[in-house]
Amino acid sequence: MDADLEPVYLRILQATHPEDIFGCEDIVLPVDTLLAYLEREYERLRSVVRPEAYANPADREAAAEALTLLERQYEEGRRRIREMTYGIVAFGTAPPTKLTRSFTIGPRRFYVGPKLGEGARSTLYQGFLEENGILLGEVVLKLATTRAANPSMLRERRLLDILHSTDVPQWRHLPYPLERFEAGARLGIAYRKIKGFPLTAVRQHPEHRRGVDQRHMIWMLDRLLSVLGYVHAKGVVHGTLVPEHLVVQPAVHNVCIAGGWGSAVHEPACSGERIAEHFEAFSAPEVRTGGRIGPWSDLYSLGKVMIWLVGGDPVENRIPATVEQDLQAFLLDLVEERVERRPSDAWELFHLQNELKDSLWPRKFLPFNMQ
Numbered sequence: 001m002d003a004d005l006e007p008v009y010l011r012i013l014q015a016t017h018p019e020d021i022f023g024c025e026d027i028v029l030p031v032d033t034l035l036a037y038l039e040r041e042y043e044r045l046r047s048v049v050r051p052e053a054y055a056n057p058a059d060r061e062a063a064a065e066a067l068t069l070l071e072r073q074y075e076e077g078r079r080r081i082r083e084m085t086y087g088i089v090a091f092g093t094a095p096p097t098k099l100t101r102s103f104t105i106g107p108r109r110f111y112v113g114p115k116l117g118e119g120a121r122s123t124l125y126q127g128f129l130e131e132n133g134i135l136l137g138e139v140v141l142k143l144a145t146t147r148a149a150n151p152s153m154l155r156e157r158r159l160l161d162i163l164h165s166t167d168v169p170q171w172r173h174l175p176y177p178l179e180r181f182e183a184g185a186r187l188g189i190a191y192r193k194i195k196g197f198p199l200t201a202v203r204q205h206p207e208h209r210r211g212v213d214q215r216h217m218i219w220m221l222d223r224l225l226s227v228l229g230y231v232h233a234k235g236v237v238h239g240t241l242v243p244e245h246l247v248v249q250p251a252v253h254n255v256c257i258a259g260g261w262g263s264a265v266h267e268p269a270c271s272g273e274r275i276a277e278h279f280e281a282f283s284a285p286e287v288r289t290g291g292r293i294g295p296w297s298d299l300y301s302l303g304k305v306m307i308w309l310v311g312g313d314p315v316e317n318r319i320p321a322t323v324e325q326d327l328q329a330f331l332l333d334l335v336e337e338r339v340e341r342r343p344s345d346a347w348e349l350f351h352l353q354n355e356l357k358d359s360l361w362p363r364k365f366l367p368f369n370m371q
Helices: 005-014 018-022 031-048 057-082 147-163 169-173 199-204 214-233 285-289 295-309 325-334 346-360
Strands: 101-105 108-118 122-131 134-144 177-183 186-192 246-249 254-257
Touching (some): 005 018, 005 031, 101 177, 108 134, 108 177, 134 147, 169 254, 199 295, 214 295, 214 346, 285 295, 295 325
Antiparallel strands (some): 122 134, 134 186
């Protein structure tokens, strides 16, 4: 078989789902962006499996077979992208046949797996998504603990709808709801699974117990300033940026604000909404005392988290001496107690930290170890 054709032919024939061919698993991007990516990959592979490109009859026959399968997987990929299920593939560790609880929403069946964790207002369950009788993979099911917690779930759903109302790259830093459901008069949300490690788990890793290397901290800061710039532009204030709500995806150098959305507020200056909970070491003074909250409140919490992440003391704002002085100053600006002296524009800070980063180190991808 032709040397260029053979690897592509085998890849297509062995594929069981579009992600096997086109890649890009476990990623949430705006629909148009992901469709454009799929189109480019499809055209690249299609140019290899054009039957007319080969003089040998056996190669022409193989190319024709691969082209038919490629087109079928391409159309399936487009459908899955539009329904935001592209990339939910084979994450599960337990087959749904072992699970006794399930519910259906349209063509989708959700199997309810073991409890993953429980908070004051919601419980997380491992879930599995089946669509039109085909098992796609693992999801996360979030359910209000009691009917009294339903308002928190309603708020979370409303604010995430606002944040997903515009196609932006920052989707990759946000949880993505697939469906809404009810169970025993309690409200729930089925989410795409975010594969990664909460910052609390990062600091428990042997390599990071004394603090994460500042060069890793600053790319995490970069991602969070980017998404906060978008979140704040939409009028949303998260309010509870704490380590357990932030999930790092080491392989792709990404950070997601995975939790805490049930406490977030929208346009607090107009709506009068308040942050529902606070955390002594990380919450801004105005959140703890019921003062005027806004984007500056999230930036304060972000600064505290980053100080903690590099091994510092977020209560006393002590930062290890090994951290570059300019970077220390950047973080300390974020945690000013007085609102009027604290930055309030995440986008401006995003650009400033890029300039700072470039002044300190050459651009280089550093693998982040969580093995």
